[in-house]
Structure formats: C-alpha cells, structure tokens
Amino acid sequence: MSSAHxxxxxxxxxxLLNDLDLVVASTNAAFASIGGPAVTAAEHRVRFRRPIADxxxxxxxxxxxxxxxxxxxxxxxxxxxxxxxxxxxxxxAVDAMSSWSGSQSLLSMWxxxxxxxxxxxYGLTSHFLRVDGLRAEVGGDRKAESxxxxxxxxxxxxxxxxxIGDSLDDADAALSVGGRAVLYTGGFTDAARLxxxxxxxxxxxxxxxALASVR
Numbered sequence: 471m472s473s474a475h476x477x478x479x480x481x482x483x484x485x486l487l488n489d490l491d492l493v494v495a496s497t498n499a500a501f502a503s504i505g506g507p508a509v510t511a512a513e514h515r516v517r518f519r520r521p522i523a524d525x526x527x528x529x530x531x532x533x534x535x536x537x538x539x540x541x542x543x544x545x546x547x548x549x550x551x552x553x554x555x556x557x558x559x560x561x562x563a564v565d566a567m568s569s570w571s572g573s574q575s576l577l578s579m580w581x582x583x584x585x586x587x588x589x590x591x592y593g594l595t596s597h598f599l600r601v602d603g604l605r606a607e608v609g610g611d612r613k614a615e616s617x618x619x620x621x622x623x624x625x626x627x628x629x630x631x632x633x634i635g636d637s638l639d640d641a642d643a644a645l646s647v648g649g650r651a652v653l654y655t656g657g658f659t660d661a662a663r664l665x666x667x668x669x670x671x672x673x674x675x676x677x678x679x680a681l682a683s684v685r
Contacts, residue, residue, distance in 0.1 A: 475571065475572040476572060476630050476631055476632045476649075476650075476682065477572060477573045477574070477575070477624070477626055477630055477631050477632070478570050478572060478573070478574045478575075478631075478632055478633075478634065478679070478682055479574075479575050479576070479577050479617070479620070479621075479631055479632070479633045479634070479644075479649075480567070480574060480575070480576045480577070480598075480633075480634055480635075481577065481578065481633070481634060481635030481636060481637075481640050481657075482576060482577075482578035482580060482585065482589075482603075483578060483579070483580055483657075483658070484635075484636040484637070484654075484656075484657025484658040484659075485560070485634060485635050485636045485654055485656075485657055485675070486559060486560055486563045486567075486576075486594070486675070487557055487559060487560070487563075487592075488557060488558055488559060488560045488561075488656070489550075489554075489557040490511055490514075490515075490657060490658060491511065491556075492550060492553045492554065492556060492557055493514070493550070493658065494509065494510070494511045494514050495549065495553065496546045496547070496549035496550040496553070497509060497514065497546060499545055499546065499549040500526075500542040500543075500545040500546040500549070501526075501529065501530065501542075503541075503542070503545050504530070504542070506529065506530045507529065507530075509529060512660075514658065515658060515659055515660040515663075516660045516663070517529065518637070518658050518659060519637075519638065519639070520579075520611065520612045520613070520637070520639040521611055521612060522539070522543075522611075523536075523539040526539065526542060547581070551584070554588070559592060560656060560675055562674055562675050562676045563675055564594075565675075565676055566674075566675035566676045566678065566679045567594070567597045567679075568597075569676060569679050569680075570679050570682075573599050574597055574598055574599065575598050575599045575600040575601070575602075575620065575624060576589065576594075576598045576600070576601045576602070577602050577603075577613070577616060577617060577620045577633075578602070578603045578604070579603070579604050579611070579613055579616065580603050580604060581603055581604050581605075581606075582602065582603030582604060582605050583603070584603070585601065585602075585603035586601055586603065589601055599624060600620065600623060600624055602616065602619075602620045602623070604616065612639055612642065612643070613639050613640060613642075613643035614642060614643040614646040614647075616643075617633070617643040617644070617646070617647055618646070618647055621647060627648070628644075628646075628647025628648040628649045629647075629648045629649065630649075631644070631647065631649035631650070632644070632649060632650045632651070632652060632682040633649060633650070633651045633652075634651070634652050634653075634654060634672075634675070634678045634679070634682060635651065635653065635654065635657075636653065636654045636655075636656065636657025636658050636659055636664075637653075637657070637658055637659050638653075638659060638663065638664070638667055640653065641653060641667055641669045650669075650670075650682075651669050651670075652669065652670045652671070652672055652678045652681045652682050653667065653669050653670070653671045653672070653678075654671075654672055654673075654674075654675060654678050655671060655672065655673050656673070656674070656675075661673075670684075
C-alpha cells in the first residue's frame, strides 16, 4: 500500500549540482584525446543519453567498445575531478530540499567514493536518509538497477517513491520500480526532450518538489 507522503530520491549531477559546463568540458577532453569533435552545451543536452557509450559512439561516428569506453571514461573523470571546485549547487537546491516534509535520499551514477565526501563538503548530508553513488570502476550505464538496490537498502516500495532528475534515464529508472519521476530542465537534457516524455517537467527544483507532491 502506498504511503500518504512519498519518499523523494534526488539525482545529483545536473540536478542538485549545477555541473553542466564542467561535464561538457570533460566530455570534450575525452573526445579530443582520440581526435574527436567538440560538442557545445546545447548539443550535449540534445544528444546525451545512457548508456553513455552509445552517446559517445554517435558523436564520434564510430563504435565504442568496453575497452575504448573505459579509457574515455577515465579521461572524462580525471578532467571532471580537476574542475569540480568550480561547480555550485543549483540556485534553489537547498530551498527545494528544505521544502520537502517527507523523507529524502540521494542516488547518483557518479562514483560513490567521490560522491559522499563531495555531498558532505556542500553541507547536505543531513538532508538524506541515504547517499548512494556508483560502486564500480567504470561509469556510464543506466540507473534502473542502482535505484532498485538503493530502495532495497532503504526498505522502500518503489510505488512510494518520486525521483527528481534531469534525464530521461531518471524517468526510466523510476518507472522500472513502479515509481514516479519529475524531470528538471536545468541539467543535461534539452527541455523539449523532457516534455516530449510525458512526465511532469519543472524549470526549478522548488517547482519540481511541488510537482512531486501531486498525485
């Protein structure tokens, strides 16, 4: 049976953390390492998808196997870590989290060992029942399996969950557990793509929280 007030799962990159410019720069560093083209932020928002290897293959115009993606992923994350101090939270992230009266957690596809201390640095740990990142050496895969494990650790039924994220993969993950998604236009995905999905779409995180409360 669904609870009266759902549990909120937040995405991190491109949602609570405003890191689009750094992600695009890091992506271009990876592409440049093999002579590939550069993408703009607008192009990234139109073309980005998971698995990220598929996105890379489309932009590069060549197949990207596991070995090639592993090398590109390392270059991406090295560049990303070097620039992380330039990133701020989304302008209303703290207000949005504070406005939610139910429980909250954080699930990211960024590496767990990097995510946890970064969330602590931004002073956000106390908002969340649980913080989970990717426990693997190479990233880029879809979020559904990670969300299922995250909810299992919390002892939650997916039907009692709303996920706020910035990608169509976030919505797919929420649907995979029987939950709902609210999609945020300020991140990695073009707003038109999000609206075409049929999921509720918000232009701010405070608006996303308000939509998450609507059954």
